Amino acid sequence: MSYKFFEEYNEETTEGMMNNYRDIISGVGENPNREGVMKTPERAAKAMQFLTQGYSLDAEKILKEAVFNESYDEMVVVKDIELYSLCEHHMLPFFGKAHIAYIPNGKIIGLSKLPRVVDVFARRLQVQERLTHDILECLNKTLQPQGVAVVIEAVHMCMMMRGVQKQNSATTTSGFRGQFKEIETRNEFLKLISSDLK
Numbered sequence: 001m002s003y004k005f006f007e008e009y010n011e012e013t014t015e016g017m018m019n020n021y022r023d024i025i026s027g028v029g030e031n032p033n034r035e036g037v038m039k040t041p042e043r044a045a046k047a048m049q050f051l052t053q054g055y056s057l058d059a060e061k062i063l064k065e066a067v068f069n070e071s072y073d074e075m076v077v078v079k080d081i082e083l084y085s086l087c088e089h090h091m092l093p094f095f096g097k098a099h100i101a102y103i104p105n106g107k108i109i110g111l112s113k114l115p116r117v118v119d120v121f122a123r124r125l126q127v128q129e130r131l132t133h134d135i136l137e138c139l140n141k142t143l144q145p146q147g148v149a150v151v152i153e154a155v156h157m158c159m160m161m162r163g164v165q166k167q168n169s170a171t172t173t174s175g176f177r178g179q180f181k182e183i184e185t186r187n188e189f190l191k192l193i194s195s196d197l198k
């Protein structure tokens, strides 16, 4: 498998980040040697590597592990794929759901690979627009389907916990390729993702 379960952390990276986190802990006015936070630099360094593991993953490779020849040529929709990312401006979380659809062109993809591709691009420093675009282009290039669509709905902690401090605003981004440029196909997709069928 080309993706790893994140149990092994790069020692050199961890050491480097730990020093930085120690400085941050002192910087906020905390005593880095206090018992409760003594191990925090290591925990935080590992958490940060986990949250950005997408940099070491290859989305195309993951997709290609489960491409099957199949003549099905109707829309395939996987909706409500939860995602957690970090905004590149403040390194604070943004999180929500991705909805993906494609219309096969002789090839279908193993369903689990769609959430995996979402994670590859979400587990980085991102903006929601680029995340949407990265997923869309990767699927379009690798599968060469008749069409592909991605919608992401997310809330941004940098807008909630700080800055404008707005608790109820969500951001929606979308991208459409091929047949989804046609209004009828796009509407069918939008209708399917807004239904309550789970």
Ligand SMILES: Nc1nc2c(ncn2[C@@H]2O[C@H](COP(=O)(O)OP(=O)(O)OP(=O)(O)O)[C@@H](O)[C@H]2O)c(=O)[nH]1
Pocket (backbone or CB within 6 Å): 087, 088, 089, 126, 127, 128, 129, 156, 158, 159, 162, 163, 164
């Ligand atoms: N377009 C886009 N903007 C984002 C995303 N995540 C965070 N931002 C915005 O990035 C912008 C950075 O703006 P700056 O003015 O440089 O930073 P700032 O002074 O911290 O801005 P405020 O958040 O308004 O306090 C802010 O408007 C954030 O809301 C995202 O995914 N997409």
Ligand SMILES: [Zn+2]
Pocket (backbone or CB within 6 Å): 087, 088, 089, 090, 091, 092, 156, 158, 159
């Ligand atoms: Zn931000």
